Amino acid sequence: MSAPSSNELLGYLDTQGLIDFTQRLVRIPSVNDPATGSTEMGAAHAVIELAEGFGWTPIVDEVRQGRPNVIIQLRGSTPGPHLIFEGHTDVVSEGSRDLWDFDPYSGDIVDGRLLGRGSADMKGGLAAMLFAARALQLSGELVGTLTLAALIDEEELMLGVKDFVAKGYCNEAIGAIVCEPEAGEICITQKGAIRLEVRLHGRISHGAMPTKGINPIPALMKVLTFAHETEIELQREYGEDPLLGAISITPTVLQAGSRVQLNVTPSVAIADFDLRTTPLVDHARLIDAFIAEVGRIAEATGCRGEVEVIDDRPPTDISPDADLVRSLTAAHRRVVGAEPTYGGVPGTTDGTILHRDAHLPVVVYGPGGKWIAHQANEFVEVTEVIAAAKVYLLAARELLHEGP
Ligand SMILES: [Zn+2]
Known part of the structure; x- marks a missing residue:
C-alpha cells in the first residue's frame, strides 16, 4: 500500500x-x-x-x-x-x-x-x-x-x-x-522574561525624626533609577529585534509604608520588576548586575538589600x-x-x-x-x-x- x-x-x-x-x-x-x-x-x-x-x-x-x-x-x-x-x-x-x-x-x-x-x-x-x-x-x-x-x-x-x-x-x-x-x-x-523582587530593609522611625531611623524609600528610588538607566543602556546596546521589538525593564509593583500612619517611615520598601529580553541578552549577567547594584545601594544607605529571582525564562x-x-x-x-x-x-x-x-x-x-x-x-x-x-x-x- x-x-x-x-x-x-x-x-x-x-x-x-x-x-x-x-x-x-x-x-x-x-x-x-x-x-x-x-x-x-x-x-x-x-x-x-x-x-x-x-x-x-x-x-x-x-x-x-x-x-x-x-x-x-x-x-x-x-x-x-x-x-x-x-x-x-x-x-x-x-x-x-x-x-x-x-x-x-x-x-x-x-x-x-x-x-x-x-x-x-x-x-x-x-x-x-x-x-x-x-x-x-x-x-x-x-x-x-x-x-x-x-x-x-x-x-x-x-x-x-x-x-x-x-x-x-x-x-x-x-x-x-x-x-x-x-x-x-x-x-x-x-522574548525571555525575568521577574525580580527587590527588598530594602531600613529601620522604622518617627516622621518628625527621620534621621533616628533608616528610610528605605530613597534607597528604593535609586534602584528604580538604576533599572530605568539599564533599560536605556540595553536598548542602545542591542537595538530592536526585528521580530520581537525592544528590550524592556518595567517596575510593576511598589510597596512601602501605610496610609494609616503617614508620620512613620517604613521598615521595608519593595519593588517588583518585569524584564523582557531578546535572544542577545545574557540573563545571568543582567541578574548579577541587579544584585551588585542593590548591594552597593544598600551599603551606601545603611539598608539591607535582597534580590529575589521569582522567575527566569530565557x-x-x-x-x-x-x-x-x-x-x-x-x-x-x-x-x-x-x-x-x-x-x-x-x-x-x-x-x-x-x-x-x-x-x-x-x-x-x-x-x-x-x-x-x-x-x-x-x-x-x-x-x-x-x-x-x-x-x-x-x-x-x-x-x-x-x-x-
Ligand atoms: Zn496561552
Missing part, C-alpha cells in the same frame, strides 16, 4: 468533532483561582475523556491538588523520531463581565467565530493538536512517538511544563510545536532552516495556499521552559489572534482552528517520517 497523499491524509481529520470539542472546552471555565477553588480540572477531564474515546491511554499527573497535567504518548507502527505538541488547559480570568458583549464561556459560533474566554488562548490550538494526532493515527501514517501535552498553569508560574520536563517526557525529542495563538504566524523566536530562537520550521512552512503553504509570515512571540509561552530545561528547539504556531489573548470578547475563527489542525497533521507526518 502506498502512502496516502496529503489530501487523503487530510480526509482523516474530523473537523466537526474538532469544533464541537473546542466549544466544549471553552464552556468549561478553567481559570486557576484559589479564591474560588476553580482549577484546570474540568478542562483536563474533557481531554481525558476525548483521549479515552479515541482508545488512547492518557497519563494524568497531578502537579498540584486538583490540577492535573494530561499527557498522551502515541507510538507508531515503526520506531522513529519523537515529536511534542504542547498546549495548556488554563485560561486567564474573564475579568469584569461588563466588558464582554457575550457570555465569556458561551462557546457559541457566531458568523464563523467561536466565542469565549480561552477560545484563542488556547483551547482552539489544544483541540487542533489532539484531532491532528488522531487523524495521523487513523491514516496509518504514525511512526515514531508523538507526545501530546495538555498542561496546567501556563498563565502563571508554568508549573505544568516544569513538571512535564522534570518527569522526562521530553527525552530524545526532536522538538516541540507550541500551539499558542499567533494568528497563523510561524513564530521562530520568543528567550528562544530557532533557525528558519530547522526541520521544525521547514515542515510547518511547507504544511502552511499547502493548507493556506500562501507564504507564511515569520514572527516572534511578545509574551512568553511554555516553550521557554521546554527550551531552558529540556534544550528543545521550539516553534510557536496556532489559531487565533496574537493580541486577542487575555482581552474581553475573545474569539477564534473556526476556519483558523481547522487550518491549524491540518497544518499540524501534515507537518507531523513529515517530521516523524524524516527522522532526526
